[in-house]
Amino acid sequence: MAEIERESMEYDVVIVGAGPAGLSAAIRLKQLDADLNVVVLEKGSEVGAHILSGAVLDPCGLNALIPDWKEKGAPVTVPVKEDKFYLLGEAGKVGIPHWPMPPFMSNHGNYIVSMGNVCRWMAEQAEAMGVEIFPGMACSELVYGDNGEVKGVVAGEFGKEADGTPGPAYEPGMELHGKYVFLSEGVRGSLAKEVIAKYDLSAGKCPQKFGLGMKEIWEIDPAKHREGRVEHTMGWPLGKNAGGGAFIYHIENNQVYVGFVVHLNYKNPHLFPYMEFQRFKHHPHVAELLEGGKRVAYGARAISEGGYQSMPKMVAPGVALLGCSVGMVNVPRIKGNHNAMLSGKAAAEAAYEAIQAGRGSDELTAYETEVRDGAIGKDLWKVRNVKPIWSKYGLMGSLSLGGFDMWTNQLGFSLFGTVKHGKSDAAMTEPAENHKPIDYPKPDGKISFDRLTNVSFSFTNHEESQPAHLKLKDASVPVSVDLAKFAGPSQRYCPAGVYEFVEKENGPEFVINFQNCVHCKTCDIKDPAQNINWTVPQGGDGPNYPNM
Structure with a gap:
């Protein structure tokens, strides 16, 4: 297929993802300089449609960003x-x-908050300041400059046929270029995954x-x-x-x-x-x-959940990773939204200083320094051992040894040093023959529900004629490896029933029901062969969470 020609638009900062990190960055940029051109691209049908969090919110991030949030009517009540x-x-x-x-x-x-509603409110604040926010615009590709820097993204490509070729209503999308690109896609975002691999940002870090x-x-x-x-x-x-x-x-x-x-x-x-x-x-x-x-x-x-020792390098030429694209959840506190907001604020301040100094497309090292040495780093450093201790010694070990370690870290030291994580979650999966099947009670339809019934309550929708956004590196692996060796875990680890093995005359066939996908990314993480690659579907598709 011939190279696609696209129109382009120029911005100071291009932000991918209208979650707490991306919106905080947009707001802070406009607070610092109302004349900066800032755009936020969101793959959900509206801001908040793809936001799911607990959530008990530590308001420290909101306090730092918008001190008068109560007076402005934030849905934090x-x-x-x-x-x-x-x-x-x-x-x-x-x-x-x-x-x-x-x-x-x-x-x-x-x-206690709905982070979806908090993000909707933050988007209103950002738009009132002049930030351009485009929901329903999935960012499917990165655009690289002549020197290997991240120069922008491709957004808004629609109308491909199931085989990937342009259909009759094909729209090629647009390139949005920025002096800096912020990736705030959430956990295991496809563009952040590409950036981490291309620039080897996880070198020397735990998985x-x-x-x-x-x-x-x-x-x-x-x-x-x-x-x-x-x-x-x-x-x-x-x-x-x-x-x-x-x-x-x-x-x-x-x-x-x-x-x-x-x-x-x-x-x-x-x-x-x-x-x-x-x-x-x-x-x-x-x-x-x-x-x-x-x-x-x-x-x-x-x-x-990797914490401090799993955070990759956060910057490369022209690009910065924010929030869950880095991994800033404080596991024992079960909180990460405050750190996501603080990361957006820190990235914005570093980009503003760089643009003021006439720079662009370089590495925002000031952002990385602030995250590791500032409030986020301090929050994550003192709990860094809780998850690896849990992995090594189980629940009771975590409650006792992990709790003790958090106390000593309050005093500035740890008897454990920094406990390393072992293998990736995919590599932790063992052959099915080593374990017994687990018998689960049938859902009663009153308190418990079958998966597909519950997925209908996520209000998920995907245009069925588009290419499946869940890509297999090798189509033979699901049957020859995952089913044969691991009893087909994809049919269980997916919380939306996307994957199933269907018996046919010639043997089992692997079926991907991508229409069910709620964009959790578990398949990309847990597949033992690492054969499934989660990518974005066309913009606006996926769950439509009302107030998660």
């Missing part, structure tokens, strides 16, 4: 009033007191580690609702099969967020994270809360 932590057994629970935990583990002063987070919004009996109550649980049903835990957050309007996280370094390929979540809701403590209620939304996304 439910302060945490109760903070509970339970260790679950199959039929009961044990409360874990907060006094042995470091002070930063308390949720006092934090807020990034991930979790799969699944979430439902429920309307419950008003008599059971406790606005401002935060609960976290660990233990059952995962036990020794995998690390992870759950949360229940009581927001306004008699609604609760019910979420479940499974660390993706689990060994047993028979593990079914989605069904672990559904089983969790039948614990007596949870079932009693949900009984008589109604599930109104569902979604899932991967979570970066």
Whole structure:
């Protein structure tokens, strides 16, 4: 096919992704210089459509960016009033007191929020300042300059046929060029993945580690609702099969967020994270809360869990990685939105200084320095050992040794030094013959639900005539390797039922139902052969989360 000719537009800064990091960068750039030309490109049908987070928000990032956010009507209105932590057994629970935990583990002063709605509000603030925001514009390619620098992105390509050729309504999209490009795509973004590989940004770092987070919004009996109550649980049903835990957050309007996280370094390929979540809701403590209620939304996304030692270099010529594109989640606090906002602010300040000095397309080393040495680095450094200790010694080891290490880090030292992560989550998967299959109860349709029914509550839609955005490096590997050696884990680790093995006359056939994809990226992370590459579908496709 002949090289596609595209029109181009020039900006000072091009930002990919209208999440908390990208929008914070856009707002800060305009605060520093109202005349800067800033554009934000968002693949979701609207800002917030692809945002999914717990979320209990530490407002420090918002305070630094927009100190008068309360007066401006930010949807941050439910302060945490109760903070509970339970260790679950199959039929009961044990409360874990907060006094042995470091002070930063308390949720006092934090807020239960919908990050989707927070991002919608942030987008309004940005647009009022003159930022151009284009939703429904997936960024499918990077544009490189003559010296190998990132010069821009291709956005808005529509109308390809299933085989990848241009269809009758094909639109080639446009190149958007910037002095700097900020990638704030969220976890495992396709452009950030390309940049990390091209410039070898993870050299000398631990592999990034991930979790799969699944979430439902429920309307419950008003008599059971406790606005401002935060609960976290660990233990059952995962036990020794995998690390992870759950949360229940009581927001306004008699609604609760019910979420479940499974660390993706689990060994047993028979593990079914989605069904672990559904089983969790039948614990007596949870079932009693949900009984008589109604599930109104569902979604899932991967979570970066590697912490400080897994953060890649964040800058290369012309480009900077922000927020979850780097991996800034504080795992024991289960929080990353505050760091995403601070990273956007720091990147904006570094770009502003560079542009003022007449520079462009170089490395924003001041941004990297601020992240590692400033508030973000300090937040992540003192908890850096919690996840690798959990991986090595299990839940109880994490609670005891990890808790002790967080206390000593408060004092400026650690007896453990910096514990390294081992293999990637994909490489942690062991052959199926080493493990027993797990028997999961059938969903009852009242508290627990089958996957495809739940996916309909993510309001996901993809134009079916386009090329599948889930690409196989080798089409034979799913059957010859994943199914033969690992019992086909893709049919279980995907929380949306995208992958299945269908029996045909000539043997099993691997089927990709890309229309179901909620853009969590778990397949790109956990596939043992690393044979699945997640790329963006055409803009506007995917989930349409109302208030996740």
